[in-house]
Amino acid sequence: MEKKESQRQTAEAEEKDPKTAGEPSPQTQEQGGQAEKIESETPKPGEELQKKLEETSRELEKQKDLLLRTAAEYDNFRKRTAREKASLYSEATAAAVLEILTVADSLERALEQPDCTAEDMRKGVELVQRQMKSALEKLGVEEMGAQGDPFDPELHNAISHVEDGESGDNTVVKVFQKGYKIGDRVIRHAMVQVAN
Incomplete structure (x- = not known):
């Protein structure tokens, strides 16, 4: 609708002044300049992808x-x-x-x-x-495996069992070789004889 209006105004101006016929009106020139600005400001799809x-x-x-x-x-x-x-x-x-x-x-x-x-x-x-x-x-090395200790398979290696009425069940009766540990880590298990 704006285009029709601007074309009508251009036609009226040409009728009034035949010298300016064929030349764009100042308003048309202004609109054309704005269109060029808008075209130059809007990036082309290829440029956007490139960026x-x-x-x-x-x-x-x-x-x-x-x-x-x-x-x-x-x-x-x-x-x-x-x-x-x-x-x-x-x-x-x-x-x-x-x-x-x-x-x-x-x-x-x-x-x-x-x-x-x-x-x-x-x-x-x-x-x-x-x-x-x-x-x-x-x-920091500790000895372990003394006679009378309760038998613990984590600390002792039972190499024999013996029936002993005086000692309680699962008690170390004899130590053949002492065991050693550092903290909770066993270095060598004690070799013991255990009462049943």
Whole structure:
């Protein structure tokens, strides 16, 4: 409807002024300029797709970079953890060996004695045994498996059963070999004889 109105106005203007016939009226020129502006401002469908593609490509590159960085950080973490684990193992071993070296030194000194009586030898062995117990205590190692203890399959290894009226059922009657543990972890089960 607006088009018809503007065409009518243009026709009337041509009738009034024959010189301007064929020339667009100022109003028509203004409308044409606005149409050109609107056409230039509205993006073409191909341009929109191109912009979205570029944005998606940039986002993909960011995610790819983040993934590569994360993978590199994880690899470094894994290598560092392996080095620390190896270091901790060697440090723990060194600490254990250091505690036991005093026992080894005492045994060497005992063997260096040229003449000693059986009584002296016994005293030396008792001294070495006390040093060994002390070293194990410093390392957090506890003895387990004493006579009279209730039998526990988690801690004891029953190598024989015996009928014993004096001891209660499932009681350790004799210890053949002591067991050792660190905290809740059993290092060696105690070898015992159990009463039925």
